[in-house]
Amino acid sequence: MEGPAGPARTIDDVKVPADHPNPVVRSLLSFWTPTAESMRGWALASVVVNAGIAVTGAGVRVTGSGLGCPTWPRCTPDSFVPVAHPETSMxxxxxxxxxxxLTFLVLAVGVACVVSAMRMAPRRVSLVRLAWLQPAGVLAQALWGGLVVRTALNPFTVGMHFLISIGLVAACWMLYARSGEGDAPPVRLAHRDIRRLGHVLVGAVSVLLVLGVVVTGTGPHSGDLRASRFDFDMEAVARLHADVVYLVVGLTFALLLALHVTDAPRAARRAALALLGVELAQGVIGYTQYFLAVPAALVLLHVFGSTLVWIATLRTVTSLRTRQPVPSPAQVPAPV
Structure with missing residues (x-):
């Protein structure tokens, strides 16, 4: 005969992810029992993986591997994974x-952000909406990637592939910024005109990224010998790109000066200073690759620098305002 049954397990006996003794496992499972800190951590992870896949995509191009898998969604006409193919090296x-x-890693992080946002207590609609942009964007990127392959690396489709990644990085950064704030109306941390200057800077950097795509689509490193190129004068588009670089650096310097003169919050001043440093480093890389006839390694480094400039710009602009938590009904004073 069996002995007396033990007491029934209660919910208190079940180990939830947040209580897991292994810190790595606890971090990986934190999307199921999210806190404000873990939500922000997953948002930052999404910024990193989306920026990373933009850089690795450039690596595919500069190694001449753009049509390494000549079909989509299969890698070869007969297989989803690489197999020997007479026209392509392994x-x-x-x-x-x-x-x-790597797309699946980006998707996994995006799904973790969605689950975290939906399981937050209390749930914040603003975070849920921003989080859903990630899996939706990854799906759009995957479909567009198929178009890139089917158009034999047309420079327009290749350029848009990068710009979609840049848009996803912006959505991820906004999720990161908003997860550290409340949902009350935004409060300025700098003068109104300084915030406007920040918005102008975002627009200028956006133009700079688009022109960078045009320069890339005109120059070498198409990704494959079968790929077409934009029919632009390389010297002209490179000079136009450089002119916008000067504009962006000038706007950044003006923003930094204005923040110091008005004694803006330290976080905003440090963000603007970091942006200026990244821009100057990126300028050195750009001029070096130009005078060295665009070596592949520097092209990859330049794309990495482009993503850093974009992230640093977003960081600077979001540091110019904040949002307080929405007061609960109990905290709202009763009308007199």
Whole structure:
């Protein structure tokens, strides 16, 4: 005969992810029992992976692996994974297929952000909406990637592929910024005109990124010998790109000066200073690759710098305002 049954397990006996003894596992499972801190951590992870896949995509191009997997969604006409193909080297195939696999990592982080936002207590609609942009954006990127392959790396489709990633990075950064704030109306931390200058700077950097795509689509490193190029004068588009660089650096310096003169919050001043430093480093890389006839390694570094400039710009602008938590009904004073 069996002995007396033990007491029934209660919810207190169940180990939830937040209580897991292993810190790595606890971090990975934190999306199921999110806190404000873990929500922000997943949002930051989404910024990193989306910026990372934009850079690895450039790596595919500069290694000539753009058509390493010549079909989509399969890698070859007969297989979803790399197999020997008479027209493509296995190295190029592995590089392209590896970049495709990274899409699943980006999607996984995006899904974790969605789950975290939906399980937050209390749930914040603003975070849920921003979080859903990530899996939706990854799906759009995957479909557009198929178009890139099917158009044999047309420079327009390749450029848009990068710009969609830039848009996703912006959405991820806004999720990161908003997860550290409340949902009350925004409160300025700097003068109104300084905030306007920040918005102008975002627009100028956006133009700079678009022109960078045009320069890339005109120059070498198309990703494959079969790929077409924009029919622009390389010297002219490179000079136009450089002119906008000067404009962006000038706007950044003006913003930094205005923040110091008005004694703006330290976080905003440090963000603007970091942005200026990233821009100057990116300028050095750009001029070096120009005078060295655009070596592949520097192109990859320049794309990495472009994503850093974009993130630093977003960080600077979001540091110019904040949002307080919405007061609960109990905190709202009763009308007199």
């Amino acid at each position: 190295l190029n195939m592995a590089v392209e297929f590896g970049n495709r696999l």
